[in-house]
Amino acid sequence: MSLSTQQGDDEDNNILVAKVDNARNISNILKAIHFRDTATVFASSNGLKVTVEESKCVQANAFIQAGVFQEYAIRQDSATFKVNLTVLLECLTIFGSSSAPGMNTALKMCYAGYGSPLQLLLEEGGVLTDCSIKTMEPDEMLDFGFSSANVENKVIMKSECLREAWSELDMTSDVLQILMSPDKPYFRLSTFGYAGSIHADYPKDSDMVESFQCEQTQTNRYKLSLLKPSVKALSLSCKISIRTDHRGFLSLQYMVRNEDGQVSFVEYYCCPDEDVEE
Structure with a gap:
């Protein structure tokens, strides 16, 4: 019996029901933000927003x-x-991270409201398993006050070039410095570790840069330990948007295309490191 024919006895009691033919399309996106054990799920008619926070930064x-x-x-x-x-x-x-060729894990997810567990029903190759996960009172989410109206600099580029930069930069550095400027070097990533200062420059007319909008020169530093978890999203994405606002707050938006060609997004917000003197 397939998952699509399964109807729970309390189906009418659920306020949220979601079904997907390939659970990897969900798990891959969630892995991109998995740097804390707990996450807050916000469900609306638009879909799901899953949020993870660290150190209020x-x-x-x-x-x-x-x-x-x-x-x-x-x-x-x-x-x-x-x-x-x-x-x-x-x-x-639960059926393994990699299924047999042509075999996907189907997922049905149900939530009956405040205090109820999150119910998962998974099916692969005719084998059914169900999971019940306790839900908790959601925490109040941080509001970084990041508004598109206050964005001063923005770069959209292919993710592959940024993945190369991560492999070249010195991860012993405490900070990642991001320079955006209307003039050369336009967009520069810098680290300051045991190997000395290392810079990765990207001209605004590079084939890897899809869009470059820079109102004024900005140099901001961010704790590398806070940005390292975003590498998971970078490895999955095909495109990234890097934005800074007038305060130097950073937004990293990753466009992730799943196995079925559909697009999802992962976004990281990070505050600048105020402990580092310019």
Whole structure:
């Protein structure tokens, strides 16, 4: 019996029901923000937003649009709950991280409202398993106050060139310095580690740079330890948007295309490192 024929006895009690034919499309996105055990899930008619925060300095959001699911229904304006992300990912990959060729794990996810567990029903090759994950009271989320209206500099580029930069920069550095300027070197990433100062420059007319908008020269430093988790999203993405606002706050938006060609987004917000003198 397939998952699509499964109807829970309390189906009508659920305020959120989502079904997807390939659970990897969900687990891969969630892995991109998995640097803490817990995450807050915000469900609306647009889909799911899953948020992870660290040290009140960095916030990661995974946006899984409703269109990624084969079926998606929510019976109220929104629903918010906290869940153990580590346990959720273990359940999503319960049949293994890599299925046999042509074999996908189908997923049905249900939530009945405040205090109820998150119910998962997974099916692969005719084998069914169900998981029940305790939900918790959601924490108040940080508001970085990052507004598009206050963005001063923005670069959109192919992710592959930034992946190369990460492999060349010195990870013994405490900070990553980002320079954006209307003039040369335009866009520069710098580290200051045991190997000395290392710079990676990208001309605005490079084939790797899709868009370059720079209002004024900005040099900001960010703790590398806070940015390292975003490498997971970088490895999955095909395109990245790098934005800074007038305060030097950083937004990294990753466009991730799943196995079915659908697009989801992961975004990291990070505050500048105020302990480093320019």
